[in-house]
Structure formats: C-alpha cells, structure tokens
Amino acid sequence: MNDLIKAFENRKSSKNKFKIQRKISKASSVKTDVPKGLYEQCPNCKETVNVKATIENNFICKSCNEHFRVRAVDRIKITVDLGTFVEKGHGYITLNPLFQDGYEEKIIAYKEKTNLDEAYIYGYCEINGMPTVIGVMDSYFLMGSMGSVVGEKVTKSFEYALYKKLPIIIFTASGGARMQEGIFSLMQMAKTSAAAWKIAEQKQLYITVLTNPTTGGVTASFATLGDIILAEPNALIGFAGPRVIEQTINQKLPEGFQKSEFLEKKGFVDKVVHRDDMKDTLGKLLLFHRRYQ
Amino acid sequence: MDILAKERKVRELEGKIAELDNEELVKKLEVEIKRYKEETMTNLTAWDRVLLARHQLRPTSLEFINYMCDDFIELHGDRLFRDDKSIIAGIGNIRGNVVTIIAQQKGKSLEENLERNFSMPHPEGYRKALRLMKQAEKFKRPIITLIDTPGAYPGLGAEERGQGEAIARNLFEMSALTVPVIAVIIGEGGSGGALALGVANTVLMLENSIYSILSPEGYATILWKDATLASEAAEAMKLTSNDLEEYGVIDRIIKEPLGGAHFNKEETFRNTKQAILEELHNLKRFTGIELREKRIKKYRGFGFFQRFNYDNLKGVK
Ligand SMILES: [Zn+2]
Numbered sequence: 001m002n003d004l005i006k007a008f009e010n011r012k013s014s015k016n017k018f019k020i021q022r023k024i025s026k027a028s029s030v031k032t033d034v035p036k037g038l039y040e041q042c043p044n045c046k047e048t049v050n051v052k053a054t055i056e057n058n059f060i061c062k063s064c065n066e067h068f069r070v071r072a073v074d075r076i077k078i079t080v081d082l083g084t085f086v087e088k089g090h091g092y093i094t095l096n097p098l099f100q101d102g103y104e105e106k107i108i109a110y111k112e113k114t115n116l117d118e119a120y121i122y123g124y125c126e127i128n129g130m131p132t133v134i135g136v137m138d139s140y141f142l143m144g145s146m147g148s149v150v151g152e153k154v155t156k157s158f159e160y161a162l163y164k165k166l167p168i169i170i171f172t173a174s175g176g177a178r179m180q181e182g183i184f185s186l187m188q189m190a191k192t193s194a195a196a197w198k199i200a201e202q203k204q205l206y207i208t209v210l211t212n213p214t215t216g217g218v219t220a221s222f223a224t225l226g227d228i229i230l231a232e233p234n235a236l237i238g239f240a241g242p243r244v245i246e247q248t249i250n251q252k253l254p255e256g257f258q259k260s261e262f263l264e265k266k267g268f269v270d271k272v273v274h275r276d277d278m279k280d281t282l283g284k285l286l287l288f289h290r291r292y293q
Numbered sequence: 294m295d296i297l298a299k300e301r302k303v304r305e306l307e308g309k310i311a312e313l314d315n316e317e318l319v320k321k322l323e324v325e326i327k328r329y330k331e332e333t334m335t336n337l338t339a340w341d342r343v344l345l346a347r348h349q350l351r352p353t354s355l356e357f358i359n360y361m362c363d364d365f366i367e368l369h370g371d372r373l374f375r376d377d378k379s380i381i382a383g384i385g386n387i388r389g390n391v392v393t394i395i396a397q398q399k400g401k402s403l404e405e406n407l408e409r410n411f412s413m414p415h416p417e418g419y420r421k422a423l424r425l426m427k428q429a430e431k432f433k434r435p436i437i438t439l440i441d442t443p444g445a446y447p448g449l450g451a452e453e454r455g456q457g458e459a460i461a462r463n464l465f466e467m468s469a470l471t472v473p474v475i476a477v478i479i480g481e482g483g484s485g486g487a488l489a490l491g492v493a494n495t496v497l498m499l500e501n502s503i504y505s506i507l508s509p510e511g512y513a514t515i516l517w518k519d520a521t522l523a524s525e526a527a528e529a530m531k532l533t534s535n536d537l538e539e540y541g542v543i544d545r546i547i548k549e550p551l552g553g554a555h556f557n558k559e560e561t562f563r564n565t566k567q568a569i570l571e572e573l574h575n576l577k578r579f580t581g582i583e584l585r586e587k588r589i590k591k592y593r594g595f596g597f598f599q600r601f602n603y604d605n606l607k608g609v610k
Pocket residue numbers: 042043044045046047061062063064065066
C-alpha cells in the first residue's frame with residue numbers, strides 16, 4: 001500500500017504542469033449533436049432546419065421535436081435564472097488508479113476540448129427565484145462516464161446541499177462506468193448512493209432529471225434515487241445497454257423500449273417533461289417543497 | 294500453460310494412482326503430484342484466477358451454507374412479483390450466531406443453471422435481498438452475503454421491472470443498515486450485480502475470486518476492440534484478491550487450497566467459516582449507528598484523484 005501511495009504522490013506533482021481552465025462559459029470545440037452551419041439537415045428527421053433557431057429553441061428540432069443532447073454549460077443556461085449560477089468544487093483530476101496507458105492524456109484532451117472540469121459540474125443557482133444546488137452531467141465528456149472524479153463531485157454536491165440546507169437537482173447523462181478506472185468506478189456507485197441517503201435522512205429534497213442517455217452504473221446509483229424523478233422525452237434510460245440486451249436474448253428490442261415514455265408507463269419515472277417546460281416544472285416543485293420558517 | 298491445463302495434468306496423475314495397486318509407486322506419485330502442484334500452482338496469473346473463479350467444480354453458495362450453518366431456513370420472494378431463484382436468502386445459525394444470509398447461487402449443471410439463471414439476478418432478486426436485510430435490521434441480526442455472479446441479468450423483464458432502480462435502492466439502503474454486514478466474494482464478483490449485495494462493513498474475498506466492473510472479455514472488447522485479449526485485460530483490470538486488498542477495496546483474503554477451492558472444499562469452507570466468525574466478533578463491539586457511520590465513511594473514501602488549488606496556479610484567473 002505504501003508503494004502505491006508513493007506512486008500516486010509522484011503522479012500528483014507531475015500533474016501540476018497542466019493548465020486547467022476555470023471559466024466554464026468559454027466556447028468549447030466539442031462536436032455536439034446540433035449540426036454546425038446555417039441551415040443543416042436534422043440528424044433525426046432529415047428535415048432542413050435553421051441551426052440558430054434550433055439552438056434558440058432549447059436545442060430541440062422544430063420539425064420532429066428531437067431533444068438534442070446539450071452540454072452541461074448550455075443546460076445550466078436554459079435551466080437556471082440568468083446570472084445566478086456559481087460553480088463549486090472545480091479543479092479535480094483523476095490519478096489513473098489502474099495506470100492505464102493514455103488515459104490521463106485523454107482526460108486532459110477532453111478537459112481542453114470541453115472546457116469542463118470533468119463529466120459533472122455542480123454549483124449554487126436559483127430557479128424562478130428559489131435557491132437550489134444544481135448538478136449536471138455532460139455526455140460529451142467521455143460519454144459522461146463515472147470515474148473517481150465524477151463520483152467524488154456528485155458526492156460533494158450532495159454534501160454542499162447538506163451544508164447549505166438546500167434542495168438538490170441533478171441532471172444525469174451517462175454511458176455508465178468509467179472502464180479505465182475499473183473497480184474504483186464501481187465503488188462510486190456505493191459512494192454516491194450513500195451520499196443520497198444522507199440527503200434523504202435530513203429530509204432535503206432531491207430531484208433527478210434523466211436525460212439522453214442515462215445507463216449503467218449511473219442508472220443503478222444516484223440517478224434513480226431521487227424523491228422525484230423527471231425525464232426528458234425520448235431519452236434512453238436503462239441499466240443494461242440495448243446492444244447487450246439484444247445479444248443476451250437474441251432478438252430485436254421492441255420499439256420505444258428503454259425510452260422515457262416507456263419508463264413512465266412502467267412506473268419508474270414520475271413524469272416526462274418537455275425541455276421547454278423543465279424550468280417551470282422544477283420551479284414549481286421547489287416551491288411545493290419550500291420550507292416555511 | 295494456464296491453470297486448467299495444469300489441473301488436467303494433476304487429474305491425469307491422480308487417475309494413474311487409481312489404477313495402481315503397488316503401494317510404493319502410489320506414494321511416489323502422490324509426492325510427485327504434491328511437488329507439481331507446489332511448483333506450478335503457487336504463482337497464479339490474473340487470468341488463472343478468472344478461470345478458477347468460474348470453475349465448473351468451484352463450490353457454490355449452497356454448499357457454503359450447508360457446511361457453515363448448523364441450521365438454515367430459506368425464505369422466498371420479494372412480496373411484489375415472484376421468487377428469484379438466483380438469490381438464496383434465509384436465516385441461519387453459524388455456531389450460535391443467528392444471521393441472515395443472502396447468497397447468489399450458480400448451478401452445477403445446465404439444468405440447474407437454467408433454474409438459477411446462471412446466478413444473474415432479476416430486480417425481484419435484489420428486492421428479496423433488501424426485504425430480508427431490512428428484516429434482519431429489525432430483529433438486530435447480522436447479515437452475511439455470499440457474492441457469486443457474472444452480473445445482474447440484462448433482459449427485457451429485468452429492464453421493465455427496473456433493474457437499475459433495484460440495484461440503486463440496495464446500495465442506498467445497505468449503506469445505512471444498523472447491523473453488521475459482512476460480504477464474502479466466493480467466486481465471480483461481477484459489476485453492479487455484485488455490489489448490490491456488497492456494501493458491507495467488512496468485505497472478505499476468497500483468494501481465487503475476482504471482483505470487477507465488467508468481465509475481462511467485455512473490457513477487452515470495449516477498450517481494445519478485441520475480445521481475445523481477455524487475459525491481458527484481466528491483468529490490467531486489477532481484479533484479483535491481492536490487488537483489491539492493496540487498493541483497500543476488500544478487507545481480508547480467505548486462503549484457498551493449492552489449485553483452487555474445489556481441490557479441498559472442506560478446507561475452503563472451514564477457512565471461510567473461521568473468517569466470518571472472527572469478523573462477526575470484531576463487529577460486535579460497535580453500536581448500530583457506529584456500524585452505519587463506519588460503512589458510509591468507508592465508501593465515502595473510495596477514489597483516486599487530486600484537487601487543484603486554483604489560487605496557487607499561475608495564469609488562471
Ligand atoms: Zn428533426
């Protein structure tokens with residue numbers, strides 16, 4: 001164990017040379033689902049759409065209602081009251097617990113490309129004037145997979161909410177475990193679930209919003225532990241990935257399987273909410289749970 | 294030569310002994326077998342251990358329960374949907390300690406495996422486990438879980454009935470239990486499906502068991518796009534008991550006989566029972582709330598990362 005700690009200590013010092021951006025609002029070079037250009041084909045319905053109008057329309061295709069995946073920064077922009085978001089707990093980097101070749105370089109590259117700390121950011125904000133903690137996963141950062149840093153930051157966001165006695169809202173978007181971190185990725189599931197328990201113990205409101213895609217270890221931990229679970233339309237939500245299931249049962253999955261509407265029907269999502277209505281729905285829920293002194 | 298090839302050779306020699314009636318020759322061969330085992334089966338590779346963890350003859354949970362318990366009553370069902378036979382749960386008596394046991398059960402034959410669903414639980418299995426863990430908490434019984442699964446079942450029904458939610462709920466509730474929880478990984482500890490019974494005060498692991506985020510085959514496919522690299526993946530994933538003890542993910546390794554648990558089941562069971570009794574004794578001195586807090590604190594600490602202090606970094610405003 002001592003050797004191990006020493007090895008990690010060495011890594012720590014070598015990390016300091018990497019510059020990490022603090023401002024999250026800066027434009028990033030990440031390629032998103034929304035096509036670039038003036039007028040482009042929608043990847044879903046193939047209609048020609050006005051890109052600028054689509055972005056202004058909360059990243060929803062005007063012709064087919066497809067909710068494109070949004071970056072964490074944009075999610076915060078369209079969800080919270082203007083200028084109220086204050087990012088907390090930034091500046092983390094994984095120490096590559098399994099010593100996987102190229103993993104750290106990959107993380108650094110993603111950090112630079114997305115201008116994000118990691119696949120999860122959180123902070124203080126107000127929604128319709130009501131203060132809350134908000135956490136957002138970014139599926140453009142290594143598929144929003146959960147490694148040591150994401151697990152730590154999710155836990156930290158719960159602890160921040162505990163400390164501030166505020167409700168917490170988490171938008172999930174994740175392909176599941178961070179394979180490169182092996183067993184440590186698995187342990188984050190227990191860690192975040194225990195943090196969710198502490199919030200529940202204090203009877204503080206915890207809302208999760210499942211967005212496309214929410215699968216694997218995130219589904220099987222904090223994502224499905226909210227007091228209220230909302231979902232965006234037509235989002236893929238499940239434990240096992242569709243391809244794994246198809247290989248296991250050797251047949252095609254039925255239409256709409258593992259989609260938000262399906263989960264609502266089966267009783268695992270409280271309400272599917274259109275992105276345009278998300279802010280107001282969250283605002284109302286926060287209002288319903290406001291504590292009167 | 295992997296461990297299975299070595300085992301075949303040992304079996305071959307043992308077969309020869311059965312045919313002989315010359316006592317001296319038998320003795321000589323026995324010595325040779327012992328020497329061969331000691332020479333070749335002591336330094337196992339990670340892949341060897343994967344093979345042993347999945348070995349057809351490896352003892353299953355039921356065998357452990359039958360050996361360890363003076364008495365055991367199985368309890369069925371999640372009270373919501375049905376009884377999941379890939380998880381065996383009930384109340385047992387281990388040398389005077391009444392405990393709730395929850396165990397994942399593999400089959401010995403194809404028929405048994407179909408009945409047990411290859412030890413891949415559905416949500417109702419995890420919900421049965423949770424029901425009986427809450428019951429154990431109510432009556433202040435310690436909980437012992439035996440983990441042996443390739444993973445939670447990825448199927449239509451499992452997804453429809455909320456596999457993710459069932460696992461999450463177990464992690465959530467288990468972390469807060471106010472009774473001692475001891476988890477023993479006896480074979481394969483596959484992903485969230487294993488962790489859903491594995492949030493414990495003390496995690497024990499049989500020497501040749503494995504515990505990982507996914508199978509080495511899956512890992513090789515996802516990260517290296519080549520499933521034939523499974524043995525390399527096993528090495529890289531750090532899934533053996535030694536690695537995991539070093540990382541602090543498990544607390545104690547239970548010794549297995551040379552060549553794997555199935556070479557001497559009695560010894561394996563004895564070692565396991567001894568370890569469980571010792572750990573039960575260790576946990577007895579804590580109150581319920583202390584047990585909960587210790588458990589949550591332990592899992593709070595997992596993760597390897599560093600946090601920068603921005604103010605100390607030049608050029609960043
Ligand atoms: Zn469209």
